[in-house]
Amino acid sequence: MPIETKVPAQPPRTLEAWVKLLESVRIPVPKQSYDRVLAAINDSRRSLRDIAELMQDSPALVLSVMREANHPANASQAEPAESLEIALNRLGLTRIEQLLKRLPSLPADEVPPVLGQFQLISQHASQQASGLFASRLARLWQEIHWGSLLFLAPLWPLALAYPKLLDTWELRVIHKGEKAAEVEQELFGVRIMALCQTMAEYWRLPQWVTQGYRMLLDEREQLAQVFNIARDQDVLSQQHRLDEEPGLRRWFNQPANTALLANGLALAAQVGWDNPHLLRWQLLTALYLQTSLDDVQQQVHQQAAASARRHAHQVLFHPAEALIWPWQQRRPHPGMLAPPPPSSEELNRWRTLCQDLLAQPSPFTNTVHLATQAREALLACGMQRIMLLTLDKATDYLRVQQTAGLPKEAAAMALQVPQSKLLQKLMSKAGQLRLTPENHGQFSALLPAPLRALFRSEHLLLRSLAVNDQVMMLAVADQGGNPLADISVQAFGKTAQCIERALSVFANRKG
Structure with missing residues (x-):
């Protein structure tokens, strides 16, 4: 059921x-317990004490029976039933069977x-x-x-x-x-x-x-x-x-x-x-x-x-x-263990996506298309939560271009660069910051509050991406808040280089 x-x-x-x-x-209720108890209820030779003993292997079934017996509609006594046997006596076999048939059952390993x-x-x-x-x-x-x-x-x-x-x-x-x-x-x-x-x-x-x-x-x-x-x-x-x-x-x-x-x-x-x-x-x-x-x-x-x-x-x-x-x-x-490294299939997909980013002439029709490919490459290298933001130079705002693994409302987020010294530094020159438990106290408070709320993590990567020494994009990624796997950190760095190359080729495309 x-x-x-x-x-x-x-x-x-x-x-x-x-x-x-x-x-x-x-x-x-685990199916094995469910079937045993149902069979016992339908066996006239079994007592309520026998049924109570069979139910003990399923805490969920015990709770359901106690709740049913103590429900105001069923408990004529002022005091709640303090034991399963009392609860079974209050309900009787017919009501117990009806209750059991209303409950879902699953194999124990499910x-x-x-x-x-x-x-x-x-x-x-x-x-x-x-x-x-x-x-x-x-x-x-x-x-x-x-x-x-x-x-x-x-x-x-x-x-x-x-x-x-x-x-x-x-x-x-x-x-x-x-x-x-x-x-x-x-x-x-x-x-x-x-x-x-x-x-x-x-x-x-x-x-x-x-x-x-x-x-x-x-x-x-x-x-x-x-x-x-x-x-x-x-x-x-x-x-x-x-x-x-x-x-x-x-x-x-x-x-x-x-x-x-x-x-x-x-x-x-x-x-x-x-x-x-x-x-x-x-x-x-x-x-x-x-x-x-x-x-x-x-x-x-x-x-x-x-x-x-x-x-x-x-x-x-x-x-x-x-x-x-x-x-x-x-x-x-x-959550305190680094996730397993990407599988060989995921790494092959990552290499293919990076090759597409490095292709010349640029295969991308617009920056949204390029950012989508960049997001997929970051996912393939093991990142689980990703945000790619592009810089609007006219307003000095970072606006979200792509996300993965984050709530829908994250897409509407905009960060004002002048209000954050950390963002100012990252956007002044291409660079990477890796948050760890050791430096989290130092840098976490410097993150803009909306970004900190989305990435509640002591393990976080931030990397600004530049073309001709002009920063155009900020990549923020982690592995679901878990410690970062070394191979994924290395792949993140190589992916960032591929994205920078793709941005450069796209910016210099003809026509």
Whole structure:
């Protein structure tokens, strides 16, 4: 069954609009789970407990059932269902089958990767919660299990609807250390945690989920106090400090906090086992369990391995893979890796396009025709976002001639050269500037704001192109914000020389 959800190209900018959109997203269920559960529903020998166990392999199916059971139209009880078994009992087999038939299903290897990755994190968190806390709080094992599994559920439809937004958020906030508030306002128009809390309340997810978000959003001061105590490596000293603040102790020792701790551990482990975010959650967990950091780290590693045995997927990353890596090695975000070099077919096409640019007499009928060929040559050498601007000498404006990989509105952009010292330098004499993480702070602020907004990147090439020492064109290009591949940088330089030659031949054409 295909995914029928359609989302607008431009994401919402308010909590109300996000809720409306995410409520409409239909999250696909892996076909194998879908078929197993449907067969069990139609097998009179299977109990609701059997069906609940089969559903556990599909977080999307669990979420759909919990949402359906807790929907105001279906929930006669005031309290939401806190476990899948309660939700199944509320709905009954007939309603469950009807719900299942409304959901899309996909082969497991066709589930969109960003969605699959977030669901894998949720499964890892559930394993951490069960291994660390369920044996100590045995009577609450269901609340621990379902609260930890569904904690990140508000992000699942977001991962399906706008995977690039979440991917960009991870790159900029988690890996590059940009301020979360600024990045989230730019990308989503709202804070991520506030959106998750709002969706969890709207769906009436288990109370432990909403309580975790309340802790992150409204009780940050208490959380900071507890973390300060957790950093004290002396367990006895920790207990004395908590004894001195009984209110803080009661607040932190709530069983519901296990769902938040487990998800903090699972999320942070995605980056690397030695990162400071993970250490923070490990220290908090050690304080909660009243044990040592070494003991918690050992348990967390064991639970990660147990989760990988149950949940690992060949196309997704599981942190347990990194347990055999050198300790300080981290999984780089794909956006921090240089893209693969152009294929031999792409390089052959690039050579052909450059030969056309060098042809004499000029094969181009006008500068638009020439700029189109130049854009195609830059794409063939590995560039992914391109802007070619020509200089209007009468007004000292740079006007866009061609673009690739940029929003449509980029074509209407015009840059006033005198207002930018960087543009003045580039337009005074042919030259090239390569932005890198090392010089980005120095040069980024000098870029015109419209250009900086389009090319949010620490890896960028700007090259002014001249004919007879008169600059006529500016080429701006990158590889989607990723580090630049050396072979593509070299090809960019050679392409620029070919474009300059083409401009010269075109300018000197007869007739």
